Amino acid sequence: xxxxxxxxxxxxxxxxxxxxxxxxxxxxxxxxxxxxxxxxxxxxxxxxxxxxxxxxxxxxxxxxxxxxxxxxxxxxxxxxxxxxxxxxxxxxxxxxxxxxxxxxxxxxxxxxxxxxxxxxxxxxxxxxxxxxxxxxxxxxxxxxxxxxxxxxxxxxxxxxxxxxxxxxxxxxxxxxxxxxxxxxxxxxxxxxxxxxxxxxxxxxxxxxxxxxxxxxxxxxxxxxxxxxxxxxxxxxxxxxxxxxxxxxxxxxxxxxxxxxxxxxxxxxxxxxxxxxxxxxxxxxxxxxxxxxxxxxxxxxxxxxxxxxxxxxxxxxxxxxxxxxxxxxxxxxxxxxxxxxxxxxxxxxxxxxxxxxxxxxxxxxxxxxxxxxxxxxxxxxxxxxxxxxxxxxxxxxxxxxxxxxxxxxxxxxxxxxxxxxxxxxxxxxxxxxxxxxxxxxxxxxxxxxxxxxxxxxxxxxxxxxxxxxxxxxxxxxxxxxxxxxxxxxxxxxxxxxxxxxxxxxxxxxxxxxxxxxxxxxxxxxxxxxxxxxxxxxxxxxxxxxxxxxxxxxxxxxxxxxxxxxxxxxxxxxxxxxxxxxxxxxxxxxxxxxxxxxxxxxxxxxxxxxxxxxxxxxxxxxxxxxxxxxxxxxxxxxxxxxxxxxxxxxxxxxxxxxxxxxxxxxxxxxxxxxxxxxxxxxxxxxxxxxxxxxxxxxxxxxxxxxxxxxxxxxxxxxxxxxxxxxxxxxxxxxxxxxxxxxxxxxxxxxxxxxxxxxxxxxxxxxxxxxxxxxxxxxxxxxxxxxxxxxxxxxxxxxxxxxxxxxxxxxxxxxxxxxxxxxxxxxxxxxxxxxxxxxxxxxxxxxxxxxxxxxxxxxxxxxxxxxxxxxxxxxxxxxxxxxxxxxxxxxxxxxxxxxxxxxxxxxxxx
Numbered sequence: 022x023x024x025x026x027x028x029x030x031x032x033x034x035x036x037x038x039x040x041x042x043x044x045x046x047x048x049x050x051x052x053x054x055x056x057x058x059x060x061x062x063x064x065x066x067x068x069x070x071x072x073x074x075x076x077x078x079x080x081x082x083x084x085x086x087x088x089x090x091x092x093x094x095x096x097x098x099x100x101x102x103x104x105x106x107x108x109x110x111x112x113x114x115x116x117x118x119x120x121x122x123x124x125x126x127x128x129x130x131x132x133x134x135x136x137x138x139x140x141x142x143x144x145x146x147x148x149x150x151x152x153x154x155x156x157x158x159x160x161x162x163x164x165x166x167x168x169x170x171x172x173x174x175x176x177x178x179x180x181x182x183x184x185x186x187x188x189x190x191x192x193x194x195x196x197x198x199x200x201x202x203x204x205x206x207x208x209x210x211x212x213x214x215x216x217x218x219x220x221x222x223x224x225x226x227x228x229x230x231x232x233x234x235x236x237x238x239x240x241x242x243x244x245x246x247x248x249x250x251x252x253x254x255x256x257x258x259x260x261x262x263x264x265x266x267x268x269x270x271x272x273x274x275x276x277x278x279x280x281x282x283x284x285x286x287x288x289x290x291x292x293x294x295x296x297x298x299x300x301x302x303x304x305x306x307x308x309x310x311x312x313x314x315x316x317x318x319x320x321x322x323x324x325x326x327x328x329x330x331x332x333x334x335x336x337x338x339x340x341x342x343x344x345x346x347x348x349x350x351x352x353x354x355x356x357x358x359x360x361x362x363x364x365x366x367x368x369x370x371x372x373x374x375x376x377x378x379x380x381x382x383x384x385x386x387x388x389x390x391x392x393x394x395x396x397x398x399x400x401x402x403x404x405x406x407x408x409x410x411x412x413x414x415x416x417x418x419x420x421x422x423x424x425x426x427x428x429x430x431x432x433x434x435x436x437x438x439x440x441x442x443x444x445x446x447x448x449x450x451x452x453x454x455x456x457x458x459x460x461x462x463x464x465x466x467x468x469x470x471x472x473x474x475x476x477x478x479x480x481x482x483x484x485x486x487x488x489x490x491x492x493x494x495x496x497x498x499x500x501x502x503x504x505x506x507x508x509x510x511x512x513x514x515x516x517x518x519x520x521x522x523x524x525x526x527x528x529x530x531x532x533x534x535x536x537x538x539x540x541x542x543x544x545x546x547x548x549x550x551x552x553x554x555x556x557x558x559x560x561x562x563x564x565x566x567x568x569x570x571x572x573x574x575x576x577x578x579x580x581x582x583x584x585x586x587x588x589x590x591x592x593x594x595x596x597x598x599x600x601x602x603x604x605x606x607x608x609x610x611x612x613x614x615x616x617x618x619x620x621x622x623x624x625x626x627x628x629x630x631x632x633x634x635x636x637x638x639x640x641x642x643x644x645x646x647x648x649x650x651x652x653x654x655x656x657x658x659x660x661x662x663x664x665x666x667x668x669x670x671x672x673x674x675x676x677x678x679x680x681x682x683x684x685x686x687x688x689x690x691x692x693x694x695x696x697x698x699x700x701x702x703x704x705x706x707x708x709x710x711x712x713x714x715x716x717x718x719x720x721x722x723x724x725x726x727x728x729x730x731x732x733x734x735x736x737x738x739x740x741x742x743x744x745x746x747x748x749x750x751x752x753x754x755x756x757x758x759x760x761x762x763x764x765x766x767x768x769x770x771x772x773x774x775x776x777x778x779x780x781x782x783x784x785x786x787x788x789x790x791x792x793x794x795x796x797x798x799x800x801x802x803x804x805x806x807x808x809x810x811x812x813x814x815x816x817x818x819x820x821x822x823x824x825x826x827x828x829x830x831x832x833x834x835x836x837x838x839x840x841x842x843x844x845x846x847x848x849x850x851x852x853x854x855x856x857x858x859x860x861x862x863x864x865x866x867x868x869x870x871x872x873x874x875x876x877x878x879x880x881x882x883x884x885x886x887x888x889x890x891x892x893x894x895x896x897x898x899x900x901x902x903x904x905x906x907x908x909x910x911x912x913x914x915x916x917x918x919x920x921x922x923x924x925x926x927x928x
Contacts, residue, residue, distance in 0.1 A: 030178040030235045031215040032208040038178045038233055042162040046180055046233075049146040049164035058160035065159040065175055065237040067244055083118055089272060093304070143174035146231075163234040167225050176241045177219040177232030179203040184228030184461045186430065187219055190354060192242065192666055193586040193641075197362065197431055197526075197561075198226045202464035211616050212242065212641050213586050216464070222666055227430060245643075246666060267790055271307075278734060279304040282741045289744040299741045301751055307734035309726055309758070316719065319770040323715035331699040332708040333682065339694035341719065342677045343712025345658045346579055347783050348632070349705060350649065350671070352663040353585035353592055355681060357571075357599055357702055358561040362431040364439035365525060365562070368516050369555030370401035370500055376439055379562040381417060381425045383441035396443045401499050405555035406443050408483040408530040409436030411450055412471045414461075417441070432526070435559045436485075454481070458542045466490060472542040475534075482533040484547055488517050488556070491529035495553040499532070508553050516556060524594020525558035560591065563598050566703035571599050573706050578782030582635055584645055584661075584671075589615045589638035601635045616640040619647075627651045645671040658783070662705065664689050679705060706779075714774040716784070717849075721769045723790065725846040726762060727799050729839055732806035733757070736831070739811060746824065748814040748831045753888055756878070757835050764871040765843050768864035772847055775856065794919065795849065801915065802842055802908060809904040810834040817897070825891035829879055832890065833901045836875055840868060841905035845912040850920065852913055 030038060039046045099107040141156045146164040156174035165177055179201055186198040193213040203217050219232055221241040238244055279300040286296030323340035334340055354360050361380040378385020386393045396403050415429025417437045427434045437447060454473040462469040468486025475481050498508040520527050531551040571581050581601055585592050593613045613636035631651040649671045652659045661675035669692040672678030680693035681700040690696050697704045733754055740747050810831040817827035847853045878884045880892050
């Protein structure tokens with residue numbers, strides 16, 4: 022039995038399936054056999070991966086180089102009995118750990134959500150009796166009955182079906198329900214083409230059927246996705262990877278310099294305690310205590326901004342990752358398209374009609390050669406649309422002023438919508454031409470027919486279906502003049518080919534008038550003698566805003582790729598309309614590939630072509646995962662969008678997974694980093710823009726804060742090597758670092774986006790956090806802060822000032838030097854006058870508050886006692902403010918010269 026569960030069930034005859042599974046096509050399994058198999062196979066549930074305990078998960082939040090540095094600072098300040106400073110730093114570390122723990126815990130719910138999709142009930146036949154049981158009790162060999170509205174409870178090989186249609190979009194990406202039939206299929210048929218199978222978690226939308234369970238729990242296709250989801254590695258973001266690398270380097274540099282300071286002090290004959298204190302001061306000064314807290318808060322601000330733009334961020338680092346994205350892999354159905362079938366062209370009486378309006382809403386017009394027509398003057402078109410409206414079992418209704426709801430097949434609903442656009446009324450026509458009998462759609466016939474009473478003496482048959490089945494039953498062509506015009510089938514096929522080349526799904530329509538008021542209809546009645554009325558061609562149209570969003574992403578240097586379960590021709594047609602990577606004039610083979618072709622490629626071959634291909638059609642879940650991995654192997658930062666269960670593994674593997682909030686499954690949402698509340702691809706563009714802004718502001722903060730830490734470290738190092746008194750103490754260093762980071766640096770998070778942010782290419786994934794130019798600027802400001810603080814400290818001592826006054830001058834030099842430099846950092850390329858002096862009110866508020874705090878630090882007796890500060894005179898303030906102004910002027914000049922140099926090179 023175990024080996025049988027891996028068979029290609031779609032390739033086996035249905036009678037052989039029951040024999041192999043030792044079951045009965047009519048009676049199902051006996052009760053004792055059910056009990057035996059439940060013990061052997063276990064419940065029909067997914068097995069969740071055993072995760073880390075909450076305690077381990079929490080402790081792992083401290084496993085970062087920068088956190089090690091901060092914990093060392095906590096220990097050092099605690100040993101020095103600086104309780105307030107030790108508590109503040111530990112509070113920062115603890116806050117970061119809690120936030121990280123909460124975010125990671127939420128991510129682990131993806132597997133739980135997947136398991137919940139298999140919950141529910143099922144109707145089975147056991148020992149010849151029909152009963153309703155929990156889906157978890159199913160075993161291989163069970164006979165399951167399906168009807169409209171049921172969720173398929175396990176993987177089934179269908180034995181019988183009647184008009185059975187199953188919505189498999191969540192599993193395969195197929196945009197319309199799939200017509201099911203029980204006949205044997207070719208071994209090569211991919212998952213989306215296995216019409217004799219019904220898979221776990223898919224939804225029955227129409228008809229009835231019966232199937233035998235061939236796989237349960239982890240053995241189902243859904244279970245296979247669960248395995249992919251568990252094994253998919255959750256990647257660190259490019260920025261966090263670089264920050265971790267930077268932190269490791271910083272850790273060793275700080276330890277090395279602190280050791281050097283201790284050694285230098287000892288060699289100068291200083292007492293060991295004093296040498297140790299100097300080393301501690303250097304370490305505390307060089308540690309960017311405010312960086313983790315500022316990063317967390319700045320990302321949180323970005324999360325809040327994105328929420329107002331319909332993008333909910335589940336994992337905060339995703340904000341930054343969006344700004345670094347180089348490739349967006351987008352699902353088609355419901356993401357780039359509206360997920361609403363719409364008739365776009367009609368061919369009737371030798372004329373081509375175009376239909377305006379998209380979606381189910383019956384708003385639009387019918388055009389002939391650019392002019393709106395009156396349906397009454399086009400009788401054949403009227404009959405064609407009337408056929409689509411009457412030979413129809415679905416319903417279209419208005420939910421509210423802006424939304425329309427449907428009942429039934431989306432394809433039939435599209436026929437209703439276009440008929441209403443033409444002025445027809447379904448209710449009125451059904452009253453005028455009441456239905457007498459129906460031949461429902463069956464896969465072996467490929468058509469549906471309805472019989473309607475015209476009056477007491479006559480009736481009429483309307484028929485719709487595939488082009489092949491309808492044409493085979495027609496021998497004449499309805500025209501505006503008569504029904505005796507010969508049918509040119511070759512011309513009809515040419516019209517169909519032209520429509521199909523555009524990715525349109527084509528249905529044919531015909532009628533047959535009867536002079537007798539028959540009360541029934543049979544397949545023999547419509548086997549021949551019908552009059553061909555026309556063709557209606559439809560598709561799931563692209564979102565208008567998606568077209569503009571794709572264009573904007575391409576201008577920003579971001580590749581957009583379509584990954585879908587739909588057919589390659591349909592996918593390619595949508596891709597051309599959207600304008601993916603300018604492929605409109607390319608041959609199909611050059612920009613599109615399907616899952617069958619994909620399966621024949623080795624990993625190396627896939628890596629080589631992945632970034633060249635724009636459309637990937639009929640792909641299986643594991644192939645979506647392979648595509649993401651192939652692009653990442655080329656160094657791309659990949660964003661993957663999706664809404665179905667089949668998208669979850671790729672969403673988790675991608676650098677940023679983007680799920681649809683309205684149409685998306687819970688599995689997709691839990692696996693994703695970001696959820697779109699409006700299911701709009703255009704929102705991704707807005708999120709990328711916001712992500713770039715957040716990234717810019719993070720870089721501005723790092724560029725602003727590092728000179729302080731470097732300058733403080735150098736100041737201590739110079740004093741130790743010269744054998745001088747420390748110009749600033751450890752507690753004063755902590756005051757500088759923590760207050761300025763919060764009140765000054767953090768205000769950079771509120772800087773608006775800079776002009777042209779969506780016209781520049783994304784940052785190269787391998788680029789360092791700081792460019793060479795910014796590194797030079799950081800070094801320059803560090804040197805100026807060192808010279809200013811050390812110079813003013815020595816000047817004060819030279820003029821007989823107290824050590825407290827000298828140190829207060831040094832502290833204020835650092836604070837006001839940072840304050841003036843902050844205005845330079847509002848833009849890394851332009852002056853603050855170009856971006857607007859008053860465009861960031863939060864920054865002005867932070868600067869004002871910082872100035873007031875420094876006045877307290879300098880003149881408050883309590884602060885004098887706590888921090889060893891002393892009041893300053895006006896001349897001393899003049900020196901400090903002049904020093905800050907010099908820093909602003911030098912950096913402003915450096916930026917101006919660099920821009921001028923770039924302009925000269927450009928010309």
